[in-house]
Amino acid sequence: MAAPAGAGAGMAAPDGRRWLWPVLTAALGLLTTGASALEVYTPKEIFVANGTQGRLTCKFKSTDTTGTLTTVSWSFQPEGTDTTVSFFHYSQGQVYPGDYPPFKDRISWAGDLDKKDASINIENMQFIHNGTYICDVKNPPDIVAQPGHIRLYVVEKEIVPVFPVWVLVGIVTAVVVGVILLISTVLAVLYRRRSSKRDYTGSC
Numbered sequence: 001m002a003a004p005a006g007a008g009a010g011m012a013a014p015d016g017r018r019w020l021w022p023v024l025t026a027a028l029g030l031l032t033t034g035a036s037a038l039e040v041y042t043p044k045e046i047f048v049a050n051g052t053q054g055r056l057t058c059k060f061k062s063t064d065t066t067g068t069l070t071t072v073s074w075s076f077q078p079e080g081t082d083t084t085v086s087f088f089h090y091s092q093g094q095v096y097p098g099d100y101p102p103f104k105d106r107i108s109w110a111g112d113l114d115k116k117d118a119s120i121n122i123e124n125m126q127f128i129h130n131g132t133y134i135c136d137v138k139n140p141p142d143i144v145a146q147p148g149h150i151r152l153y154v155v156e157k158e159i160v161p162v163f164p165v166w167v168l169v170g171i172v173t174a175v176v177v178g179v180i181l182l183i184s185t186v187l188a189v190l191y192r193r194r195s196s197k198r199d200y201t202g203s204c
Contacts, residue, residue, distance in 0.1 A: 038062045040118075040137055042148030049157040054125045055110060056150055058118040058135035062142045066113040068092050074107075074120060075134040076100070084134065088120060102128050127154050 039061040048054035056074070074088040087103045089096040095109050106124060111117040118137050122129065129152065136147040 038137060038139055038142035038145035040135055040145055040148040042135055042150045044149075045151040045153065047153050047155055048125045048129075050126060050154055051124055052157070054122045054129070054152065054154075056120050056122065056133050056135070056152070058111070058120075058137070058148055058150075060116050060118060060137045060139070060145070062116065062137075062139045064139055064142050066116070066139055069138075069140045070113050071138045072111065072113075072118040073136045073138075075136070076103070077132040077134065078128075079130040079132075081131075090118070102126075125154050130154050 041059045041061070043057060046054070046056075058072075070091075072088075072090040073086060075084045075086045077084045085098070085100050087098040087100040088107050089098070090109055090111070095107075097103070097107050103122065106122050108121045108123070110119045110121045118135055131152065133150045133152055134147045135150070137145060
């Protein structure tokens with residue numbers, strides 16, 4: 001006795017869905033393995049004296065070697081705004097400065113892609129250059145990266161901090177601890193001398 005046509009169609013549909021999921025999973029795996037993560041490292045903040053050169057350090061880590069496809073882009077978000085402006089691009093050994101007026105004729109490439117360095121220099125920095133600088137690196141197939149952000153402060157030459165705040169705190173703490181130990185050592189030596197003198201006179 002032949003089976004109803006509807007029953008055969010109903011059983012074939014689930015079988016068709018079974019092989020579809022493995023194919024989709026394999027395709028997704030190929031896509032994710034083809035774009036591995038790239039890590040970008042920048043200082044959180046820097047201080048630059050007004051009228052001097054500022055170096056924006058940007059280093060990156062990639063599992064692939066750099067080459068002609070490696071690109072570097074720098075953007076700027078002025079202080080107090082939400083607008084981001086691209087002002088510098090580096091690709092295939094060529095520098096492509098943007099036409100943003102505050103950076104015209106001020107930017108120079110200071111990096112070395114072979115050393116995973118994407119840094120730049122900005123000449124004659126002024127107070128209009130206060131803001132956040134964003135370093136974005138692409139090194140295919142390493143293209144998934146979180147850009148580095150630098151908060152830059154342009155200040156008067158007289159108030160540029162020579163050391164970061166945490167370094168100054170550490171130095172002060174070390175000096176205070178050193179003075180306390182020195183005083184404690186001197187008092188201990190004086191106490192021992194007095195005690196030895198008392199013991200000597202008592203024995204006589």
